[in-house]
Amino acid sequence: MARISPLVLAPPLIFAAMAGLFLGGMFRDDPDALPSTLIGSSAPALALAPLGESAPPTDASLRSGEVTLVNFWASWCAPCRVEHPQIMALKDEGLTIIGVNYKDDPEKALGFLEELGDPYSAIGADADGRTAIDWGVYGVPETFVVDGDGTVVLRFAGPITNSILANRIRPAIEAALAD
Incomplete structure (x- = not known):
């Protein structure tokens, strides 16, 4: 009887393992959710x-009630x-919405707001990305809901669509108001 080389079995086994990981990822409860250690914690500076x-904005802006x-x-x-x-x-x-302009040219950022409107009650620039690192930001846009005591209630990575607004952001705001 001929002996099968382990090298012959390696590609199908690797493929099966990768397919299993892919399928498992497709059926997660919320494929858009990225974990955040900040949920339930005090917002970073x-x-x-x-x-x-x-x-x-200052830290007091996040703890204004x-x-x-x-x-x-x-x-x-x-x-x-x-x-x-x-x-x-x-x-x-x-x-109340605080804007954190991430690694951007200040003139272009101000032009963006002039063109589309300025929704921010306070805004600041994070030119080197240090604040984003402290908040665990993967990339822009990312939005956090913070309750009146400065506790992070929700982190949403990605653009806020009408569906996300209705199903994720508004419920988090309501939960924060209820506390």
Whole structure:
């Protein structure tokens, strides 16, 4: 009887293992969710430079007693442009929104806001990305819901669509208001 070389079996076994991982990933409860160690913890510091004429937000901004959204964005980010109408709608409803401009040219960032509208009650620049690292940001856009005591209630990575707004962001805001 001929002996089968282990090298012949390796490619099908590797393929089967990768297919299993792929299928397992497809059937997760929430494929869009990225884990965050910040949920239920105090929001990290906001060490931001000014962007434009206004003063950047401070840590006190996150502990003001009001539910706050912290939105990491950039002018070069196409998904940030997609989510901007939803951010503007939340501003129009009176929600406090802090903008963190991530690794962006200040003039282009201000042009973005001039073109699309400025939804932020306070805004600052994170030119070197240090604040984003502290918050665990993978990339822009990312949005955090923070309760009035400064506790992170939700992290959402990606653009906020109408569906995400209705099914993820608004429920988190309501939960933060209920606390």
